[in-house]
Amino acid sequence: VEGFAVDLGGTKTAAARIAAGRIEERLQTPTDGDASFWSQLDAMAALLDRLGFEAGANLGVAVAGRVDGAGRWQAVNAHTLPGIGEEPLLEQMRARFGSNVVVRNDAAAATLAEALMGAGIGADHFAYLTVSTGIGGGVVLSGRLLNSRNGLAGHVGFVSSPLGEARCGSGRYGTMEVTASGRAIAAFAGTRDAKEAFETRTQKAQVAIDRSAAAIARLCGDLTAIFGLDRVAIGGSVGLAKGYLSRVEMHLEREPPLFRVPLTLATLGQDSALLGALLPEG
Numbered sequence: 001v002e003g004f005a006v007d008l009g010g011t012k013t014a015a016a017r018i019a020a021g022r023i024e025e026r027l028q029t030p031t032d033g034d035a036s037f038w039s040q041l042d043a044m045a046a047l048l049d050r051l052g053f054e055a056g057a058n059l060g061v062a063v064a065g066r067v068d069g070a071g072r073w074q075a076v077n078a079h080t081l082p083g084i085g086e087e088p089l090l091e092q093m094r095a096r097f098g099s100n101v102v103v104r105n106d107a108a109a110a111t112l113a114e115a116l117m118g119a120g121i122g123a124d125h126f127a128y129l130t131v132s133t134g135i136g137g138g139v140v141l142s143g144r145l146l147n148s149r150n151g152l153a154g155h156v157g158f159v160s161s162p163l164g165e166a167r168c169g170s171g172r173y174g175t176m177e178v179t180a181s182g183r184a185i186a187a188f189a190g191t192r193d194a195k196e197a198f199e200t201r202t203q204k205a206q207v208a209i210d211r212s213a214a215a216i217a218r219l220c221g222d223l224t225a226i227f228g229l230d231r232v233a234i235g236g237s238v239g240l241a242k243g244y245l246s247r248v249e250m251h252l253e254r255e256p257p258l259f260r261v262p263l264t265l266a267t268l269g270q271d272s273a274l275l276g277a278l279l280p281e282g
């Protein structure tokens, strides 16, 4: 894998120059969540410019939201990236950066990277879950990323949770996003963001973090029932936070043995979506 990659999430936008499957240089800026498509393009271009992008180089672009088979980009949760309607992402990236551009969902990219070079090595039926601003994921079955023409496959943040009790920006009720995401933790904890909830450790914050972990454990059991998973890796800044995975494991212990899928931390950390943005789908 050789070239440049961009990862545009709900909180941060990162870009990197990659050679021989390794990140040589990485830059990051906060994502302006309310920005228009054109401003997001400019923000990505500014990072690539600073990395010394040269016309014609390989470029992998991973974004939060749904990316369909034609490379159109749409926010599924209206509260994340409200400026993104139905945007011609692939077309515009190719117009600016040349024809060697691929675009995909950020969690799908991270899933590919973890499956091929990280926590999923050796697993045949594998899922990756990211607990970050929102909840994302991806499923790899016998080496192939589960994909769909509408780009929705793997969007596990919009699965409804038995613990869910609010309306989601997707329009669905009680989804994982309004129950377990970084944004949900902050809302329940009454903190500015999830990071603060982990730092303050107030009673409310603990309850919010525990609810998130419990919902993720249920989701792991559900996905195991559907796909027969033999491993799940957890990533994202919340998923990687100290103590979070062990909370999920504690809740998973309550499931019958058949549904207690082995859990592991994502091993590529914050870089998985960048590394996976350039990988072939298998």
Ligand code: ADP
Binding pocket: 008, 009, 010, 011, 012, 013, 031, 131, 132, 133, 134, 182, 183, 193, 194, 195, 196, 198, 236, 237, 238, 241, 242
């Ligand atoms: P993105 O959603 O842009 O992909 P992240 O994976 O970094 O970005 O997720 C952002 C979420 O993670 C925010 O809710 C933020 O508050 C939270 N977060 C960031 N750092 C930490 C940390 N050290 N511990 C717990 N939560 C964190």
